[in-house]
Amino acid sequence: MKLNQLTIKEANKKLAKGEITSVELTKACLRRIKEIDGKVKAMLTVCEEKALKQAEAADGRRKKGEKNELLGIPYIAKDNIMTKGVRTTAASRILDNYIAPYDATIIKKLKKAGAVLLGKANLDEFAHGASTENSAYGPSHNPWDLDRVPGGSSGGSAAAVVSDMCVFALGTDTGGSIRCPASFCGVVGLKPTYGRSSRFGLIAMTSSTDVPGPITKTVEDTAIVLKAIAGQDKNDTTTPLKTVPDYSADLKKALKGTKIGLPKEYLNKGTKENIKKIIKEAIKKYQELGAEIVDVxxxxxxxxxxxxxxxxxxEISSNLARFDGIRYGHSAVNGKDLITAYKKTRGEGFGPEAKRRIMLGTYALSAGYFDAYYLQAQKVRTIIKEEMDAVLNKVDCLLTPTSPHIAFKIGEQVDDPLAMYLEDIFVTGASLAGLPAISIPAGFVDNMPVGLQLIGPRFGEQTIFNIANVYENATNWRANKPNLCK
Amino acid sequence: MKLNKKDIQHIANLARLELTEKELAKYGSQISNILKYIDQLQEVDTANVEPTAQVTGLTNVFQEDKVCVWDKDEVKAALKQAPEFEGGQVKVKRVLD
Incomplete structure (x- = not known):
């Protein structure tokens, strides 16, 4: 086994015993990026020099006896997360030359833990999308089939993890952006409870649902990363004062007595038969493992x-109003007056999907339409939230497909924004309700990975980690690797 | 809701976006199509339902109104991003004629 293929758990063991160094591990990942990223195109920026320096520092800390599961572990961050001194583009032309002046809170925490930042991963521009095709720098490719999308918007992060360019990655999830690519690429992706991990230093999209989270090779690794990045942050007042439990404990607890809810609306006619079959097999597996399946x-x-x-x-139309060409980013300084300069800057800087969303939002919030659209949507959001909460009072978690089908072909639906939006059908619920949800590998259709989603009660990450981990250990889908990576 | 070119031009103006003729036509049909889908929300009975903006139950988290000290180098790096910078200040176009 090559070093870059290790999980956090495995790499930490070897680092702690002194069998390998962080520099060796980091070099293996950098080599892997050089070897295959020409095909996968997961990366927007690679910081080789900085990474090796961080790895050396981590080795130094290990030598002095420091013990920490993430010390010296190389990772990749989605490029809408601020990384001090490193180009941070959100995959938009409007931030083409932007160098983040400070670290996001989650990056600061990982730095303190000693994790090594290898570089920044591709995404849909400003995280608007489910395929990475909206990136201003071109799409990433799914390592299982280079003609297919890796999912999105954290597509670069998921593609990098499954092709072993890093040990783990960070993504952000607003309405499925961690879970969708995790499912399409066959890795583990967690959208934490809203507020569990700080949004400070994320390039804002939808402030009421944005949340950063891990994309990893195993459930156990996700638990390790969440423990490191979660917690209250004075710079993000939506992070509550709530203890961060040791998420790695109780991962192996037997499932006898565990109730898993199966919402019938998630297995309707919109879901492909071959996906339903995989979900049914997963249900059977869970029953064998002692869980009780409850129809809800x-x-x-x-x-x-x-x-x-x-x-x-x-929220996008409001959040993206800050890109005015005055303080940072692309600027059309030749506009004859202030308004013209704003319009030119934004017209040139934003890509098609960002423009579409800004306009849709501007319309929904505009005079005369606010009640019919935004207010009504917020009210229906209440109903969706209360409905999910009520069901989660009766069961330990919900089980659903992550996506109604496998990864689609690049270019297949790029001209049909509504079809693209409907990709999010199974992932928006947990986002609107602020619930934690994890996507884990559940099998293959036509040699493409399929993910299943477990949705837990608010701040109930530990419960879904346990339920996900027992299934992962009993199935080990992870043993299959994309051809490209053999 | 079907949006014509004039509506789209109006929205683009509110959003401070300069759009080409081609973009105006394309967004007109695409956004109308999306709104048609969204119109199904009108069938949901929301009488006596409060709107939700915050999902974890936090309300009014206040901070003391005081200036926080920020790392000087980070402040410098942030200001350096401005396209026009003069005498320690970010330069903007005139607002009043």
């Missing part, structure tokens, strides 16, 4: 996408 109903699930595509563009 979430009738308002069908409105999730409509609610999401009012609330999200509305």
């Amino acid at each position: 109903s979430l009738p308002h699930t069908k409105y999730g996408v409509a609610v999401y595509y009012i609330i999200t563009p509305s």
